[in-house]
Amino acid sequence: MLLVFSCTDSNKTDLNADTIRIATTTGMINDIVLNVGKEMVSTQSLMGPGVDPHLYKASAKDVSTLSNADIIFYNGLHLEGKMTEVFENMSKRGIKTVAVAEGIDKSKLLQSPTYKGYYDPHVWFDAGLWSNAVDRVTGALVAHDPANKEIYLQNSADYQAKLKTLGTFIHNKVNSLNENKRVLITAHDAFGYFGKAYNFEVIGLQGVSTDSEASTADLQNLSKLIVERKIPAIFVESSVSPKYIEAVKEAVNSKGFNVEVGGVLYSDALGNYGTPEGTYVGMFEYNVNTIVDSLNK
Amino acid sequence: MENKYTLEITDLTVAYDNKPVLWDIDLNIPEGVLMAIVGPNGAGKTTLIKAIQGLVPTAAGRVLVFDKKYSENRGLVGYVPQRGSVDWDFPTSVVDVVKMGTYGTLGWFRRPGKKEENMALEALEKVDMLDFKDRQISKLSGGQQQRVFLARALVQNAEIYLMDEPFQGVDATTEKAIITILKDLRSQGKTLVVVHHDLQTVMEYFDSVALLNIRLIASGKVENVFTASNLHATYGGRVKFLDQEISQNAV
Amino acid sequence: MILHELIFDYTLRNVALGSAMLGIVSGFLGTIVVLKKQSLLGDAMSHAALPGIALAFIIFGTKNMSVLLFGAGITAFIATGLIYLTTKNSKIKFDSSLAIWLSTFFGLGLVLLTIIQRYPNAQQAGLDKFLFGQAAALTQSDVTTMFILGAVSISIVILFWKEIKILIFDPGFGTSLGLKLRIMETVVIALIIIAILIGLQTVGVVLMSSMLIAPAVAARQWTDRFSTMVMLSALFGIAAGISGSVFSSKIAKMPTGPAIIVSISFIVLFSILFSHKYGLITQYFIERRSNRNIKLNRILEGLLNLSVNHDDPYHPHSINVLKFMGYSPGAIRSGLEILNKQGLVEHRGEEEWALTKEGYTEIENNFKRLIP
Numbered sequence: 001m002l003l004v005f006s007c008t009d010s011n012k013t014d015l016n017a018d019t020i021r022i023a024t025t026t027g028m029i030n031d032i033v034l035n036v037g038k039e040m041v042s043t044q045s046l047m048g049p050g051v052d053p054h055l056y057k058a059s060a061k062d063v064s065t066l067s068n069a070d071i072i073f074y075n076g077l078h079l080e081g082k083m084t085e086v087f088e089n090m091s092k093r094g095i096k097t098v099a100v101a102e103g104i105d106k107s108k109l110l111q112s113p114t115y116k117g118y119y120d121p122h123v124w125f126d127a128g129l130w131s132n133a134v135d136r137v138t139g140a141l142v143a144h145d146p147a148n149k150e151i152y153l154q155n156s157a158d159y160q161a162k163l164k165t166l167g168t169f170i171h172n173k174v175n176s177l178n179e180n181k182r183v184l185i186t187a188h189d190a191f192g193y194f195g196k197a198y199n200f201e202v203i204g205l206q207g208v209s210t211d212s213e214a215s216t217a218d219l220q221n222l223s224k225l226i227v228e229r230k231i232p233a234i235f236v237e238s239s240v241s242p243k244y245i246e247a248v249k250e251a252v253n254s255k256g257f258n259v260e261v262g263g264v265l266y267s268d269a270l271g272n273y274g275t276p277e278g279t280y281v282g283m284f285e286y287n288v289n290t291i292v293d294s295l296n297k
Numbered sequence: 298m299e300n301k302y303t304l305e306i307t308d309l310t311v312a313y314d315n316k317p318v319l320w321d322i323d324l325n326i327p328e329g330v331l332m333a334i335v336g337p338n339g340a341g342k343t344t345l346i347k348a349i350q351g352l353v354p355t356a357a358g359r360v361l362v363f364d365k366k367y368s369e370n371r372g373l374v375g376y377v378p379q380r381g382s383v384d385w386d387f388p389t390s391v392v393d394v395v396k397m398g399t400y401g402t403l404g405w406f407r408r409p410g411k412k413e414e415n416m417a418l419e420a421l422e423k424v425d426m427l428d429f430k431d432r433q434i435s436k437l438s439g440g441q442q443q444r445v446f447l448a449r450a451l452v453q454n455a456e457i458y459l460m461d462e463p464f465q466g467v468d469a470t471t472e473k474a475i476i477t478i479l480k481d482l483r484s485q486g487k488t489l490v491v492v493h494h495d496l497q498t499v500m501e502y503f504d505s506v507a508l509l510n511i512r513l514i515a516s517g518k519v520e521n522v523f524t525a526s527n528l529h530a531t532y533g534g535r536v537k538f539l540d541q542e543i544s545q546n547a548v
Numbered sequence: 549m550i551l552h553e554l555i556f557d558y559t560l561r562n563v564a565l566g567s568a569m570l571g572i573v574s575g576f577l578g579t580i581v582v583l584k585k586q587s588l589l590g591d592a593m594s595h596a597a598l599p600g601i602a603l604a605f606i607i608f609g610t611k612n613m614s615v616l617l618f619g620a621g622i623t624a625f626i627a628t629g630l631i632y633l634t635t636k637n638s639k640i641k642f643d644s645s646l647a648i649w650l651s652t653f654f655g656l657g658l659v660l661l662t663i664i665q666r667y668p669n670a671q672q673a674g675l676d677k678f679l680f681g682q683a684a685a686l687t688q689s690d691v692t693t694m695f696i697l698g699a700v701s702i703s704i705v706i707l708f709w710k711e712i713k714i715l716i717f718d719p720g721f722g723t724s725l726g727l728k729l730r731i732m733e734t735v736v737i738a739l740i741i742i743a744i745l746i747g748l749q750t751v752g753v754v755l756m757s758s759m760l761i762a763p764a765v766a767a768r769q770w771t772d773r774f775s776t777m778v779m780l781s782a783l784f785g786i787a788a789g790i791s792g793s794v795f796s797s798k799i800a801k802m803p804t805g806p807a808i809i810v811s812i813s814f815i816v817l818f819s820i821l822f823s824h825k826y827g828l829i830t831q832y833f834i835e836r837r838s839n840r841n842i843k844l845n846r847i848l849e850g851l852l853n854l855s856v857n858h859d860d861p862y863h864p865h866s867i868n869v870l871k872f873m874g875y876s877p878g879a880i881r882s883g884l885e886i887l888n889k890q891g892l893v894e895h896r897g898e899e900e901w902a903l904t905k906e907g908y909t910e911i912e913n914n915f916k917r918l919i920p
Contacts, residue, residue, distance in 0.1 A: 347720070351723075352723055352724060368726075371726050378720050387583060387716065388771060388772045389772075389774050397722075400711075401726050406708075453725075
């Protein structure tokens with residue numbers, strides 16, 4: 001049985017009034033909701049391909065979308081750094097807001113070295129941790145629509161299986177690369193959990209949030225490191241300006257070492273809708289392939 | 298026998314927001330006169346000087362300099378603006394300011410050179426400011442600043458000089474020095490048109506006068522024009538302190 | 549070692565060169581803008597560049613720096629035109645007009661950025677980085693562009709030196725000479741825009757105005773010559789650019805643009821306080837010294853006056869008598885000690901002081917100085 005909600009301004013939202021209206025922030029979260037909720041939900045994702053969640057400021061239209069939703073799923077842990085107040089307001093209005101990453105046991109999270117009590121929010125790059133987010137979404141859907149509990153649980157189990165398969169694929173692919181070649185250099189610190197879970201050394205130029213400006217020292221140190229350790233490839237990201245990484249490449253090249261930009265990784269967003277990279281699993285596979293193949297030189 | 302008119306002003310009108318500040322000025326100024334422009338505040342005296350040179354937009358009128366349009370003969374006109382119209386804190390020296398008088402002759406890309414430097418020094422000598430040639434202009438007294446402006450105009454070697462209140466706020470010595478220079482220029486056949494603020498000295502310094510209050514009330518030789526009734530017409534009230542003097546001197 | 553790095557390290561070399569280029573151009577144009585009393589015009593123009601960047605991205609869909617800068621220049625130019633038009637044709641004064649258009653254009657820019665952030669390619673263009681610059685990302689080609697723009701601007705200023713000088717000092721007189729100062733005004737505005745475009749990548753929209761103002765203000769404290777002020781201003785700009793880059797290269801996480809601004813702020817502060825000509829602290833000490841000299845001279849003359857009663861200029865007096873000269877006893881005592889050291893007075897007996905021959909000569913000399 002579908003729950004139908006009467007709403008006074010249904011013509012104002014893009015969400016289908018016959019379904020559970022869900023607003024999400026990142027594409028990765030949106031992917032979970034679509035896979036667990038399937039035709040029971042209609043989703044609106046605020047941050048599409050190439051959009052940076054660290055810098056994203058909610059527009060009036062976004063606020064309207066959020067307030068017309070039944071459930072809001074966001075990452076939390078300050079990923080959506082400029083939207084904290086908005087979520088608080090939504091919650092005060094009685095809309096269910098769920099921070100999908102905040103259910104993870106804090107001991108499993110990466111702490112910020114400089115800011116006490118702050119954690120790296122990029123948890124989706126550990127498929128194991130991300131399954132916790134899947135559980136949280138499932139739980140919220142079940143609580144909201146208990147009548148369809150069985151369907152949600154089944155969908156969830158299917159999705160979790162996919163994540164397990166993904167995890168195995170990643171481990172295998174990474175192991176095909178010599179351990180001393182496993183150095184991933186990207187525009188910002190998005191891949192910390194990837195490094196921890198899959199045995200990769202990870203270095204980001206801009207820090208955990210793209211809001212910061214990299215200093216000359218940061219660039220100099222990074223180029224020195226690349227030359228010293230003869231790292232063959234560095235990576236730009238789809239949702240971040242490539243300018244810094246390109247400057248590093250030129251600096252390294254000027255020192256006589258040939259480093260390539262190995263490819264565009266998806267860090268804080270998925271790829272375009274309708275492509276394999278437009279799904280969480282597809283995106284992660286693409287990333288790992290790109291990384292390992294470029295470094296395997 | 299007619300004197301040649303060096304400056305012919307016809308129908309000159311300047312308006313802001315549809316209000317005239319100068320209206321229908323017809324003024325012909327012959328060669329070799331030392332003419333004062335007097336009038337109350339807001340009469341348009343500075344506007345007249347500026348309008349003649351095309352420094353403010355005019356609603357109507359025409360200005361001929363030696364029978365040609367002002368824009369064609371502007372090299373014959375020297376200008377001494379009001380002292381207060383510039384910021385004397387500008388970092389430059391006295392001789393540098395005087396050299397600015399030569400800029401009109403240099404064309405776009407040339408800088409003032411030795412020749413211009415000498416012209417400037419000569420002019421500074423004439424106004425007795427040669428000793429101050431390297432002084433920063435903010436360190437000058439009012440009278441000294443006025444002399445620098447005068448020197449700058451002298452360097453232009455013009456035939457007509459337009460001056461805006463050159464005696465305003467200067468010491469007695471400077472005032473004497475300036476009027477001496479002006480009379481000297483007149484004896485060389487130059488035409489001098491001077492906006493003057495001090496009615497007391499009009500008769501002593503000038504041979505001609507134009508009485509202005511948005512319209513031209515009267516103009517001509519000082520002894521003919523500088524009368525009580527004309528002054529009343531210009532200033533719109535009794536010009537008390539001059540009543541006695543005027544009635545003694547009026548024709 | 550730093551010098552070695554400046555020359556041989558790709559990153560530091562380009563960042564420093566680019567920042568130095570910004571410094572020179574800011575120095576040249578800043579002097580003009582500050583002396584013309586239009587300092588905040590630079591602020592308005594740089595803020596007005598923001599919507600241009602956003603619009604260029606929306607219309608052309610590219611992250612090509614030249615295209616974005618072109619857009620920036622256009623809106624900066626339009627905003628300036630609007631500021632002038634508003635001032636001329638309405639009762640609104642220049643600074644109000646400035647404030648209105650600054651906030652309008654900047655606000656429009658922010659709105660556009662918020663809209664753009666949803667576009668897939670937007671982050672790639674790094675549009676938000678124009679707010680504070682990303683100097684550390686300067687590449688050789690960026691620096692080459694800045695160099696060309698900078699060289700063109702400086703050449704134009706030098707070419708039109710006298711016209712610019714008179715435009716600032718006495719535009720009325722300059723126009724009466726027949727100089728085409730309306731054209732010069734437009735040229736100067738175009739040059740300021742070029743300076744801003746150079747600065748956009750380095751210090752960004754928000755901080756650019758201080759780059760225009762600070763070096764010139766600092767330079768003014770040290771000189772009374774226009775040409776020297778321009779040179780000094782450029783020098784300060786270069787110094788700030790290079791030092792900011794070096795700081796940012798020695799301290800991790802220290803952003804380069806803001807480091808440059810902090811550098812130039814120190815230079816300004818130092819100049820305002822300590823310059824030999826106009827420094828506030830310098831003035832204070834000069835005044836203090838001259839006040840002290842006045843006080844010492846008065847003590848000498850006081851001794852002379854008192855001795856008149858005795859027909860002997862060297863007659864000693866008790867310090868208690870001297871107390872009534874109008875200074876605090878402590879001040880008189882310390883003054884006498886100093887004069888004693890200078891050999892102008894001597895201690896005679898318990899608390900008695902008298903002029904020495906040298907002291908008498910000193911008073912004579914003082915009077916001679918007054919009467920040429």
